[in-house]
Amino acid sequence: MTSRERRSDAVANRDRIVEAARAELSESNGAAADLKLHRVAKAAGVGQGTLYRHFPTREHLLAEVYRDELTQLVDAVEPLLAEHPPLRALTGWLQRTVEYARVKRGVMAAIEASAWQDLYSGHHHRLDEALGKLLDRGKDAGEVREDIDATDVILLLGALSRIPESEWDPRAQTVVAVIVDGISAR
Numbered sequence: 001m002t003s004r005e006r007r008s009d010a011v012a013n014r015d016r017i018v019e020a021a022r023a024e025l026s027e028s029n030g031a032a033a034d035l036k037l038h039r040v041a042k043a044a045g046v047g048q049g050t051l052y053r054h055f056p057t058r059e060h061l062l063a064e065v066y067r068d069e070l071t072q073l074v075d076a077v078e079p080l081l082a083e084h085p086p087l088r089a090l091t092g093w094l095q096r097t098v099e100y101a102r103v104k105r106g107v108m109a110a111i112e113a114s115a116w117q118d119l120y121s122g123h124h125h126r127l128d129e130a131l132g133k134l135l136d137r138g139k140d141a142g143e144v145r146e147d148i149d150a151t152d153v154i155l156l157l158g159a160l161s162r163i164p165e166s167e168w169d170p171r172a173q174t175v176v177a178v179i180v181d182g183i184s185a186r
Contacts, residue, residue: 010054013044013046013054014054016044016045017040017041017044017046017050017051017054017055017061018064020040020044021040021061021065022065022068022069024036024039024043025065025102026099026102035061035062040061066104069099069100069104070100070126070127071126073093073096073127073130074126074127074130076092077089077130080092080093080134081134081137085143086134086137086138086140086141087138087141087144090134090135090137090180090183093130093131094180095176097176098160098172098173098176101157101160101172102168102172128151128154131153131154132149132150135148135149135150135153135183143184143185144183144184144185145183145184145186153183156175157175159175160172163175
């Protein structure tokens with residue numbers, strides 16, 4: 001086996017581990033403290049040694065799940081804009097933020113505040129830029145209020161952090177619907 005093959009295999013293993021961890025978090029409603037690493041390894045089809053080589057601690061794995069979730073959210077902007085009118089693209093993107101918020105909440109609860117701050121500060125600008133692009137397209141199309149910016153929407157999305165887990169599914173979508181209604185041009 002060549003070095004290149006091992007490298008691609010290692011990347012595939014890492015990707016499967018992150019996906020398995022995301023699935024475990026979804027099943028536990030974002031409760032990162034309940035994340036069982038042996039279950040993640042089994043679901044990913046790797047041994048625990050492989051999991052720990054990639055992610056020496058639960059915090060490392062949770063941080064990567066968060067980064068991956070954020071990347072998927074940011075990368076969704078262009079396809080949504082290509083397939084839908086701006087306000088519909090923005091609405092679809094905001095609906096995706098519900099799962100991102102659930103993962104973020106679980107990660108925040110499970111890692112130390114200093115580690116969370118480092119993780120968040122290194123990546124939050126990507127979220128701001130993605131949301132800004134969606135808002136700008138909506139404004140250009142006359143579908144989004146001119147006085148709204150990404151900070152306004154992110155502050156409103158903060159309401160997701162106050163939803164009790166037992167009420168998450170119905171209330172999170174209601175929060176998104178109220179945000180969309182509030183930023184829509186009349």
